[in-house]
Amino acid sequence: MSLNLNDKKAVVxxxxxxxxxxxxxxxxxxxxxxxxxLTKLRAEARxxxxxxxxxxxxxxxxxxxxxxxxPLATDMTGPLIYAxxxxxxxxxxxxxxxxxxxxxxxxxxxxxxxxxxxxxxxVALASIPSKEVLIAQLLGVMQAPVSGFARALAALxxxxxxxxx
Numbered sequence: 793m794s795l796n797l798n799d800k801k802a803v804v805x806x807x808x809x810x811x812x813x814x815x816x817x818x819x820x821x822x823x824x825x826x827x828x829x830l831t832k833l834r835a836e837a838r839x840x841x842x843x844x845x846x847x848x849x850x851x852x853x854x855x856x857x858x859x860x861x862x863p864l865a866t867d868m869t870g871p872l873i874y875a876x877x878x879x880x881x882x883x884x885x886x887x888x889x890x891x892x893x894x895x896x897x898x899x900x901x902x903x904x905x906x907x908x909x910x911x912x913x914x915v916a917l918a919s920i921p922s923k924e925v926l927i928a929q930l931l932g933v934m935q936a937p938v939s940g941f942a943r944a945l946a947a948l949x950x951x952x953x954x955x956x957x
Contacts, residue, residue, distance in 0.1 A: 800851060807855035810843045810876045816883045817861050818875040818902040818914055819868065822846070825896045833873075833890045833897070842883050843876040860906030867901035880904065881920045888918035 795803065811817070822830065837844035847855075849868040856862050877883035884902060891897045902909035904917055921929070 795848075803847070803851050804854045807845070807847065807852065807874075807876075811855055811859055811861055813878050814843075814861070814876045815880045816875075816877050816902065816904045816917070817856070817864060818883045818887045819864065819872050819900045820875070820887050820891065821870050821898045821900050822873045823871050823896065823898075825894065829894055829896075833886070833894075836890065837875065837886050840882045840886050841877065841879065842886050844873060844886070845876075846871075846873050861903045863908045864901060864903050870900075872900065873897075879923060881917055881922060884914050884918040885922070888915055 825833075834844055849870075849872060852868055852872075852874060853865045856864055873887075875883035875887045877886075884904075887897070887899055891899050899911045899914050901911070902914040902917065904913075909917060
């Protein structure tokens with residue numbers, strides 16, 4: 793179905809708003825994917841708060857024009873699905889995880905904070921733990937000396953009690 797000029801402007805405005813908030817954009821070719829599989833991908837993207845959309849490449853080029861994501865315009869050819877996220881790794885993780893189980897989804901390119909990524913770069917970005925996991929790891933590292941000290945004091949107190957008895 794063809795879009796009229798007002799519909800095209802609305803799509804460009806919507807995508808431009810998402811791009812303005814985004815840290816990462818991932819492009820993937822979806823040629824030959826069944827509707828059911830694409831529905832699963834969209835559901836996972838919604839859970840991870842990733843804006844996922846099939847767009848006309850000309851409209852996508854207009855949406856990224858003048859932004860840090862403008863270099864992606866050269867990779868916008870063929871049937872593409874666009875994953876856009878505010879979280880640095882969410883878009884790459886959703887697309888990469890789905891591409892591992894469905895060989896018809898091919899990661900084509902990406903852009904993280906204005907830096908272009910090839911397929912290997914998107915895969916590397918997807919392997920980084922999420923923000924929540926990184927915070928939990930940091931808190932574990934920060935808490936380790938305190939909990940170690942508390943265990944040492946408890947062991948010392950137990951040893952003193954055993955000597956006194």
